[in-house]
Amino acid sequence: MDQQQRENFLEIRDLYVQYHTDTGLVKAVDGLNLSLAGGETLGLVGETGAGKTTTALAVMQLIASPPGRIAGGSIFLQGENLLKKSKEEQRHIRGGKIAMIFQDPMTSLNPVLPVQEQIAEMIRLHRKADADEVLKKARDMLSLVGIRPERGSEYPHQFSGGMKQRVVIAIALACNPTLLIADEPTTALDVTIQAQVLELMRELRQHFNTSTILISHDLGVVAELCDSVAIMYAGRIVEKADTKNLFRRPLHPYTQGLFRSVPDLTGNVRRLDTIAGLPPDPTNLPPGCCFASRCNIAEPDCSRSRPSMIEGETGHFAACFKLGKRGGV
Amino acid sequence: MNGPADSGALVEIRGLKKYFTVPHGLLQAVDDVNLSVAGGETLGLVGESGCGKSTLGRVVIRLLDATEGSVFFDKEDIFLYNKKALRNFRKRAQMVFQDPYSSLNPRFSVEQLIAEPLHIHRVCVNERETAAKVKTLMDIVGLASRLTTSFPHELDGGRRQRIGIARALALNPEFIVLDEPVSALDVCIQAQILNLLHDLKDEFRYTYLFITHDLSVIRHISDRIAVMYLGKIIELADHLEIFIHPQHPYTQALLSAIPLPNVDIPRAGRIILEGDVPSPVNPPAGCRFYSRCPSRWDRCLGEAPVLRELSPDHFLACHFPGRVDKAKHIRPRTALESAEL
Numbered sequence A: 001m002d003q004q005q006r007e008n009f010l011e012i013r014d015l016y017v018q019y020h021t022d023t024g025l026v027k028a029v030d031g032l033n034l035s036l037a038g039g040e041t042l043g044l045v046g047e048t049g050a051g052k053t054t055t056a057l058a059v060m061q062l063i064a065s066p067p068g069r070i071a072g073g074s075i076f077l078q079g080e081n082l083l084k085k086s087k088e089e090q091r092h093i094r095g096g097k098i099a100m101i102f103q104d105p106m107t108s109l110n111p112v113l114p115v116q117e118q119i120a121e122m123i124r125l126h127r128k129a130d131a132d133e134v135l136k137k138a139r140d141m142l143s144l145v146g147i148r149p150e151r152g153s154e155y156p157h158q159f160s161g162g163m164k165q166r167v168v169i170a171i172a173l174a175c176n177p178t179l180l181i182a183d184e185p186t187t188a189l190d191v192t193i194q195a196q197v198l199e200l201m202r203e204l205r206q207h208f209n210t211s212t213i214l215i216s217h218d219l220g221v222v223a224e225l226c227d228s229v230a231i232m233y234a235g236r237i238v239e240k241a242d243t244k245n246l247f248r249r250p251l252h253p254y255t256q257g258l259f260r261s262v263p264d265l266t267g268n269v270r271r272l273d274t275i276a277g278l279p280p281d282p283t284n285l286p287p288g289c290c291f292a293s294r295c296n297i298a299e300p301d302c303s304r305s306r307p308s309m310i311e312g313e314t315g316h317f318a319a320c321f322k323l324g325k326r327g328g329v
Numbered sequence B: 001m002n003g004p005a006d007s008g009a010l011v012e013i014r015g016l017k018k019y020f021t022v023p024h025g026l027l028q029a030v031d032d033v034n035l036s037v038a039g040g041e042t043l044g045l046v047g048e049s050g051c052g053k054s055t056l057g058r059v060v061i062r063l064l065d066a067t068e069g070s071v072f073f074d075k076e077d078i079f080l081y082n083k084k085a086l087r088n089f090r091k092r093a094q095m096v097f098q099d100p101y102s103s104l105n106p107r108f109s110v111e112q113l114i115a116e117p118l119h120i121h122r123v124c125v126n127e128r129e130t131a132a133k134v135k136t137l138m139d140i141v142g143l144a145s146r147l148t149t150s151f152p153h154e155l156d157g158g159r160r161q162r163i164g165i166a167r168a169l170a171l172n173p174e175f176i177v178l179d180e181p182v183s184a185l186d187v188c189i190q191a192q193i194l195n196l197l198h199d200l201k202d203e204f205r206y207t208y209l210f211i212t213h214d215l216s217v218i219r220h221i222s223d224r225i226a227v228m229y230l231g232k233i234i235e236l237a238d239h240l241e242i243f244i245h246p247q248h249p250y251t252q253a254l255l256s257a258i259p260l261p262n263v264d265i266p267r268a269g270r271i272i273l274e275g276d277v278p279s280p281v282n283p284p285a286g287c288r289f290y291s292r293c294p295s296r297w298d299r300c301l302g303e304a305p306v307l308r309e310l311s312p313d314h315f316l317a318c319h320f321p322g323r324v325d326k327a328k329h330i331r332p333r334t335a336l337e338s339a340e341l
């Protein structure tokens, strides 16, 4: 990889993804820009329904159509526009180059196939090896995620929620992808196993220079694993910075609200802080800043047009009109 | 003893076992659990993934039969209920399921899903009343009314989870088993739901069994916390006490591994567990944590520790409490190294 490619390993430009539903056109991703460097681990955090999974599915070329449609934009992986690839090429990229750990483990597991078979299937799809070798590798993957290999012949319904999640992780990692998209990979796991999975992802990065997008609501996990963080709200990125800067000094009022909502481990309060109001209707996004109606520093002007990303501090971007006015903060 | 202890507990779990038959033996998902939940109390349940929390939750509201033991609800054994009593129990005890996707009928709209329990138990006199009640429930859990006719697959993970919560609240139950109810929610909505659960508890004296992996959530929401390992309760104490004075080596490891949402606090003394998690199929005779315990002793291999009161209201199942050997906190072989990739 040359310098240029490493810098722009993945580049999403002006992405629009929409779903046609009976209640209207859902603008799930609405003008999203995001880039990822080679070997970088990016945390993607945001409100539920902000469009995180949709963004991931777009990169995977797995938006179901209908009802979904990529309505505009481009997704470059190592300089090549994924949206211009043939179906066949896309299938090959998926699983081999890009792998995804899905949010709902049950929907990505086949209920009538033993779990080790499901891992083996993935390995066979991308690599030639004899049956014994494939099965051994599949069982190795199981122990890698902390499941005893002899349980490989069992079916998904015989596993607990967290064990199913680990099978899904094993499938995704089986082919050493260069880009890993992990959608809430550790929420179903206890913190000791979570620590092991995070360690595994860290090692992948070291050994294979895997780039990762980690979608998570858990700010602790993000703080621990990610190099940089992007905050998503109503289909767009509203803040992006390296992890340290973002956690030390969140600039966007939504991000600040998120941090205030986390129950901490030392205090003993009965009520948690929340952000008043609801996120906007994705079938009817307002013309101005989507957060304005819930923002405690909003001014009438905020509702007129969409704020674009402003560099509040070096390398720290946020989409907030007040940022410019506040002259830095 | 056959009847429940006279403790004023709403839910009393006695010698409860749930075994599954699997290809190579009996899987002891829940093994000899004794617990009680007082009316109006929130009991938090944490533990390793696969240790039996969801199974315990399902047995406690009789979605699964017990292999052995009893569960008393309001002093009556739920496994001895007749049909009428069971029907009544189904109204009073509810569960929010861990997997919001597979627990919702994909052909039902949001409205139909939330109305379902109301229909089954004939709570409302007509459709208008049902619709109004559904609307109220959607407001309570923060689902916008435009979503009434949406289907589960059209919704994001967080909204699906809130449908499950609305369904559980529909019948004004007294006791709710909440299995990872906030894990798919962003921290802001999570805070709203936790506040809501608090309010309901204050107002109606709801009783919760709250299962989660998120330790800051469980500390916040619970009155007492029970820690489970491989089918057994290994520690039980007040929610603050257990964070200040964890006694079981597993609890200590668990608390030391919490990822903190802070980039400036240096991580001190994370206890990384080595060794294999033993199989729940024909598990070892002694302490089930033996193979991974940093402070194990010969006695632990032969004799399984029982849960006993260590200090007032602090229960522990360990022969050698609170003596984690610091020298053992070494970096284990990494996962990649051990799999020889």
Ligand SMILES: Nc1ncnc2c1ncn2[C@@H]1O[C@H](COP(=O)(O)OP(=O)(O)OP(=O)(O)O)[C@@H](O)[C@H]1O
Residues within 6 Å of the ligand: A019, A020, A021, A026, A027, A028, A046, A047, A048, A049, A050, A051, A052, A053, A054, A055, A067, A068, A103, A282, B153, B154, B155, B156, B157, B158, B159, B184, B186
């Ligand atoms: N198949 C679909 N049909 C219609 N609408 C959809 C579909 N999938 C997603 N949506 C809508 O698109 C929006 C974005 O959903 P998405 O699943 O990407 O959110 P998310 O950020 O991953 O949320 P969460 O954190 O809750 O998982 C939501 O409003 C959702 O209801």
Ligand SMILES: Nc1ncnc2c1ncn2[C@@H]1O[C@H](COP(=O)(O)OP(=O)(O)OP(=O)(O)O)[C@@H](O)[C@H]1O
Residues within 6 Å of the ligand: A157, A158, A159, A160, A161, A162, A163, A188, A190, B020, B021, B022, B027, B029, B047, B048, B049, B050, B051, B052, B053, B054, B055, B056, B098, B280
């Ligand atoms: N229907 C079943 N048949 C066979 N084994 C089962 C069944 N249901 C659960 N088990 C096993 O029982 C054990 C406990 O499962 P359970 O779902 O209760 O765990 P859990 O503590 O809820 O885990 P998680 O935190 O991952 O959700 C696991 O080993 C699981 O594989």
Ligand SMILES: [Mg+2]
Residues within 6 Å of the ligand: A052, A053, A054, A103, A183, B156, B157
């Ligand atoms: Mg999602």
Ligand SMILES: [Mg+2]
Residues within 6 Å of the ligand: A160, A161, A162, B053, B054, B055, B098, B179
């Ligand atoms: Mg479970």
